[in-house]
Amino acid sequence: MAVVLSVSGSPSSRSRSTGLLRHVDAMLSARGHTVLALDVRELPAEALFGTDPGHPELARAAGLFELADAVVIATPVYKAAYSGLLKCLLDHLPQHALAGKTVLPLATGGSTAHVLAIDYALRPVLSSMGAFHIVQGWFVLDRCITLDERAGVTVDGAADAGLREVVDRFCTALGGRLLSAAPADAR
Amino acid sequence: MAVVLSVSGSPSSRSRSTGLLRHVDAMLSARGHTVLALDVRELPAEALFGTDPGHPELARAAGLFELADAVVIATPVYKAAYSGLLKCLLDHLPQHALAGKTVLPLATGGSTAHVLAIDYALRPVLSSMGAFHIVQGWFVLDRCITLDERAGVTVDGAADAGLREVVDRFCTALGGRLLSAAPADAR
Amino acid sequence: MAVVLSVSGSPSSRSRSTGLLRHVDAMLSARGHTVLALDVRELPAEALFGTDPGHPELARAAGLFELADAVVIATPVYKAAYSGLLKCLLDHLPQHALAGKTVLPLATGGSTAHVLAIDYALRPVLSSMGAFHIVQGWFVLDRCITLDERAGVTVDGAADAGLREVVDRFCTALGGRLLSAAPADAR
Amino acid sequence: MAVVLSVSGSPSSRSRSTGLLRHVDAMLSARGHTVLALDVRELPAEALFGTDPGHPELARAAGLFELADAVVIATPVYKAAYSGLLKCLLDHLPQHALAGKTVLPLATGGSTAHVLAIDYALRPVLSSMGAFHIVQGWFVLDRCITLDERAGVTVDGAADAGLREVVDRFCTALGGRLLSAAPADAR
Numbered sequence: 001m002a003v004v005l006s007v008s009g010s011p012s013s014r015s016r017s018t019g020l021l022r023h024v025d026a027m028l029s030a031r032g033h034t035v036l037a038l039d040v041r042e043l044p045a046e047a048l049f050g051t052d053p054g055h056p057e058l059a060r061a062a063g064l065f066e067l068a069d070a071v072v073i074a075t076p077v078y079k080a081a082y083s084g085l086l087k088c089l090l091d092h093l094p095q096h097a098l099a100g101k102t103v104l105p106l107a108t109g110g111s112t113a114h115v116l117a118i119d120y121a122l123r124p125v126l127s128s129m130g131a132f133h134i135v136q137g138w139f140v141l142d143r144c145i146t147l148d149e150r151a152g153v154t155v156d157g158a159a160d161a162g163l164r165e166v167v168d169r170f171c172t173a174l175g176g177r178l179l180s181a182a183p184a185d186a187r
Numbered sequence: 188m189a190v191v192l193s194v195s196g197s198p199s200s201r202s203r204s205t206g207l208l209r210h211v212d213a214m215l216s217a218r219g220h221t222v223l224a225l226d227v228r229e230l231p232a233e234a235l236f237g238t239d240p241g242h243p244e245l246a247r248a249a250g251l252f253e254l255a256d257a258v259v260i261a262t263p264v265y266k267a268a269y270s271g272l273l274k275c276l277l278d279h280l281p282q283h284a285l286a287g288k289t290v291l292p293l294a295t296g297g298s299t300a301h302v303l304a305i306d307y308a309l310r311p312v313l314s315s316m317g318a319f320h321i322v323q324g325w326f327v328l329d330r331c332i333t334l335d336e337r338a339g340v341t342v343d344g345a346a347d348a349g350l351r352e353v354v355d356r357f358c359t360a361l362g363g364r365l366l367s368a369a370p371a372d373a374r
Numbered sequence: 375m376a377v378v379l380s381v382s383g384s385p386s387s388r389s390r391s392t393g394l395l396r397h398v399d400a401m402l403s404a405r406g407h408t409v410l411a412l413d414v415r416e417l418p419a420e421a422l423f424g425t426d427p428g429h430p431e432l433a434r435a436a437g438l439f440e441l442a443d444a445v446v447i448a449t450p451v452y453k454a455a456y457s458g459l460l461k462c463l464l465d466h467l468p469q470h471a472l473a474g475k476t477v478l479p480l481a482t483g484g485s486t487a488h489v490l491a492i493d494y495a496l497r498p499v500l501s502s503m504g505a506f507h508i509v510q511g512w513f514v515l516d517r518c519i520t521l522d523e524r525a526g527v528t529v530d531g532a533a534d535a536g537l538r539e540v541v542d543r544f545c546t547a548l549g550g551r552l553l554s555a556a557p558a559d560a561r
Numbered sequence: 562m563a564v565v566l567s568v569s570g571s572p573s574s575r576s577r578s579t580g581l582l583r584h585v586d587a588m589l590s591a592r593g594h595t596v597l598a599l600d601v602r603e604l605p606a607e608a609l610f611g612t613d614p615g616h617p618e619l620a621r622a623a624g625l626f627e628l629a630d631a632v633v634i635a636t637p638v639y640k641a642a643y644s645g646l647l648k649c650l651l652d653h654l655p656q657h658a659l660a661g662k663t664v665l666p667l668a669t670g671g672s673t674a675h676v677l678a679i680d681y682a683l684r685p686v687l688s689s690m691g692a693f694h695i696v697q698g699w700f701v702l703d704r705c706i707t708l709d710e711r712a713g714v715t716v717d718g719a720a721d722a723g724l725r726e727v728v729d730r731f732c733t734a735l736g737g738r739l740l741s742a743a744p745a746d747a748r
Contacts, residue, residue: 084648176363271461
């Protein structure tokens with residue numbers, strides 16, 4: 001199975017996009033993948049803010065990207081694009097930090113008017129980082145995500161069905177990738 | 188092996204982007220893939236500019252997309268985006284005409300200032316059509332492509348090396364896709 | 375007052391985006407502007423399709439752009455972007471055909487999920503053509519536009535209010551432009 | 562004359578994009594405009610990375626935007642888009658913080674391949690913030706900008722000529738705006 005890095009780009013401590021990510025993490029774990037979580041907001045501000053990519057916390061984050069076979073990235077949509085916080089992390093990573101990776105982009109927002117932000121804003125950035133395969137992303141309306149401290153995260157019917165479909169396709173893509181990368185005699 | 192549809196979006200009869208495509212077709216054939224060519228400019232104008240998706244020539248074009256495992260799309264960059272001619276064809280296809288397909292986007296232009304047109308303009312359109320995997324594209328400067336009636340198409344050193352790399356990755360992606368789609372017992 | 379060119383990029387003969395444009399034309403005429411209409415679908419297909427920018431109908435269209443102080447452009451959203459038909463016309467115009475012009479982009483579509491197509495797809499193309507000022511555009515849902523042969527075009531309440539606001543801002547922008555371009559002693 | 566806010570989005574202390582901005586500030590001051598400078602990197606990290614838009618330093622930054630008639634925004638191009646740092650500031654501002662403003666976007670980068678990042682990445686974000694007029698931006702190659710502690714900033718010939726042209730157009734746009742906003746009897 002694969003190692004999947006799950007990156008949350010929300011600055012908020014009670015974030016719907018992070019909640020959505022935890023929900024996806026559970027789907028991926030249930031299929032046998034190893035999920036590693038990285039919340040950009042938990043990185044030290046002075047590291048993100050600075051210009052030293054050798055800062056130990058940034059080096060550790062870059063190491064997680066290197067280690068992973070695949071990356072799930074979730075961001076709230078602010079001002080018609082991804083969060084600045086997420087971009088700060090991406091800015092610190094090597095130019096081709098996504099080379100060879102399968103990537104699933106997710107976004108949340110208050111209105112369906114923001115749906116295209118995944119394809120027009122986030123995807124070109126991920127593509128510039130050399131991603132091998134950015135699968136179809138998924139946008140979920142804030143009001144379709146319920147955060148509950150005890151019950152955890154719930155995603156509304158249709159939004160959840162769509163989400164399961166993109167996670168399926170992400171897993172298929174990941175499987176094809178691992179198969180084609182495997183030495184022929186190991187198949 | 189796979190069936191690859193090779194689509195040229197250039198309005199010109201002596202087009203560098205079409206030349207580039209023929210060069211890629213040869214690479215794909217040499218690897219055993221079956222290549223079908225579709226030049227948008229050879230479709231009847233009244234069909235492309237009309238509103239009848241049932242026009243026999245458009246239905247035939249849509250059939251080629253359906254048949255193909257993968258699609259290579261080449262366009263000149265005009266006014267910071269893909270050609271209108273290419274978009275006219277795409278507009279006539281079903282919304283998810285690229286579902287399940289592996290897609291390689293290629294572009295040509297007079298200046299490197301147009302490079303991002305692939306990722307910011309063309310890729311979101313292909314993504315909206317449900318493409319399974321849009322691999323890293325490649326932009327080639329017009330002056331790196333030589334068209335010669337007898338010698339055929341030549342692409343300059345560095346541009347050609349980069350092109351071979353994206354074609355390699357396209358074939359890898361296609362291979363992984365076919366493997367993962369194959370019934371388990373056939374592997 | 376100003377000369378405004380009103381360009382419809384819809385391939386359809388009973389188009390909501392063209393209807394919307396006629397509605398805006400009436401607002402502009404009521405304010406004393408001279409409105410010239412250009413429906414791309416009425417240009418001869420072989421001209422749009424060909425590669426000869428000297429074709430008389432294309433030369434006439436280019437002349438209208440040159441003559442106009444301002445341009446309103448309306449397009450349906452297809453496959454997450456403007457129509458191929460509209461782009462075919464733009465491809466034939468000189469690179470800086472919008473230099474010095476004030477431009478109002480309008481779009482129509484079946485879902486609010488397409489709203490960002492104006493800013494992420496259409497605006498960069500208009501910007502590459504040297505537009506002096508592309509004002510805030512407006513997206514109207516198909517179901518908010520009623521076409522009636524006798525009663526003409528009606529736009530639903532909230533959509534119409536928003537439309538009037540962008541037309542106001544367009545007129546203000548146009549007024550400021552004409553003022554600042556006027557010789558000082560003529561003010 | 563106008564109050565112009567000059568915003569630098571570079572995380573670096575010896576930044577070419579900030580240098581470019583200082584060069585533009587001097588042009589604007591020479592024409593009698595009042596220039597206020599805001600370097601995002603000088604804002605406290607914990608404010609930028611937090612979620613409290615009421616933080617005094619963020620409130621002060623928002624106040625500068627409110628005060629200004631016009632805004633110049635300069636960013637390095639990282640990963641095919643604006644800097645994360647710049648976006649962090651924009652994320653904290655009110656949704657329509659640019660309403661009524663004239664905006665000049667500037668970018669710097671190592672290769673002309675990044676030119677379209679202004680129009681495809683930065684401009685849609687500024688547009689979503691309600692900017693009245695985003696004038697044609699300008700991209701300058703890093704190697705065309707020389708920073709010297711004593712001599713100040715120098716921009717190479719052709720790049721500088723283009724820059725002066727966009728600053729001219731920015732001032733014209735600003736002038737037209739102020740004229741059209743002035744009460745009729747004050748003209």
